[in-house]
Amino acid sequence: MADPYVRLLVAQVRSQTQYRLSFALDLAFSTVLTSLDLVTLWVLFTVNGDLGGFGGEDVLLMAGIAACAFPVADLAVGNTEKLRVYVRSGLFDAVLLRPLSALGQLVVMDFAPRRVGRVLQGTAVYVAALVISPVQWSPPVVVLAVVAPLAGAVFFGAIFVAGATVAFWWIDSGEMSNAFTYGGKDVSAYPATVFGGLFRRVFVYGLGFAFVSYLPALAMLGRSDPLGTPDWLRWCSPLTSLVFAVAAGLFWRTGVRHYRSTGS
Template sequence: MAERAGAPSAYLALLRGQARSQASYRTSFLVDLVGNVGATVFDVVTVLVLFRVTGTLGGFDRTEAMIMVGLSSAAFATADLTVGNIERVRQYVRTGLLDAVLVRPLGALPQLLLMDLPLRKTLRALFGVAVLTVAVASAGIDWTPARVALLVAAPLAGAVFFGAIFVATASLAFWWIDSGEVGSAFTYGGRDFTTYPMTVYGGWFRAVFTYALGFGFVAYYPALALLGRTDPLGLPNWVGWAAPGVAVPAAILAGLVWRTGLRRYGSAGS
């Protein structure tokens, strides 16, 4: 019981240690901090380049599409900052470092997340929020209390959703140590997928990623609700307002996959 009571302070100590360690070489840290913005900037620039040759993308104009880009970028960058380093669990399983984590009187997942928290990715999350802010300010949205609440909830829920994808795909390492490429297809591939309106995709691909896997509820449907637009794909308008709720079952499922894999894990023996 005493161990549990001291857990928050222990996690805080891990976080402080990581911050001090990463900031000790200030020049290197600042270079990494600025350099890591590039990936998110590239996502935004790619969409803007497309609008140099077309007036609409999947039936949406540039400002409307940029709201989706902003929601997706803010959500993914926040998840990558806070949860993305769980991808390193493959290395921990391979080298036996996970054994040392499991003998401590703390939760394995929080420890792993705090062991190498990539603070250098902070500006990526802030840039995503900035893109979203500029996009919604330019869209002429009819603001109501409900839309303001959705604007706050959607990127946070999207971050939880992407975090769940990170955890679930990283958990594959307990069964398949070289599952990295599969995991990247759903994490970084999911980020790319949510950057564009779902109307640009078609057939089984759209059905699987938009609805079955839930990626369409990260940015596309919240954007429709913010804009007051009817879904060209035919779902009712209330779906956009309920979209952030998809993050809850995603997080629960990811937790189940993680715990199942952890129970299956056998010591590396090193």
């Protein structure tokens, strides 16, 4: 069953890499733009000696996890955000007619290989953060260091899919979805302590973004959450990501079942 998806994926990559100079420029600019997040952190630390009670090395680890996790999710399923275009134009009808998974088709139909540069850069930032930050190494921390960015990628992937699914009911939901995907990426790069009470409770903790990088970073650093979160929650990012992935999958199936063709 994987063969049709591989063929679609290969065809998509070939079409985008046919014009090599254009592809190289897209890859370069896509990679450079990712560096702006780190520049923002540097500017903030030139003004303040710390962020929410955390030093530069600690925040670099949090930003590194987010910088590694989000591009992987964006590469894998970020193009599902084009679902609203397919629903509006009726192209999603053709997707449903094929004897393949609708979600699988969306993933490979608009696969963007230029995003690979972001993954490589994000991984490099994360590795550098692990070296520079005062990580309290132990066997559980080694496992968490490997699993945390992968769990974060699953979490962001679930947010991408859930945000795209809203288009089945609300076509012009793109900006709202971006607030949770790209906005969530920015929130995840900072300590939860820098945000205000209501926003922190609802968005950072309530929607799970604290589990992407903030809490795993605290576990790696051997620090408790200054906000009083139980220490065992620092290790729960894989479980949280799994819960969100299952919820997103159920939401997607509900959206597909309620889809009505443009001809109806």
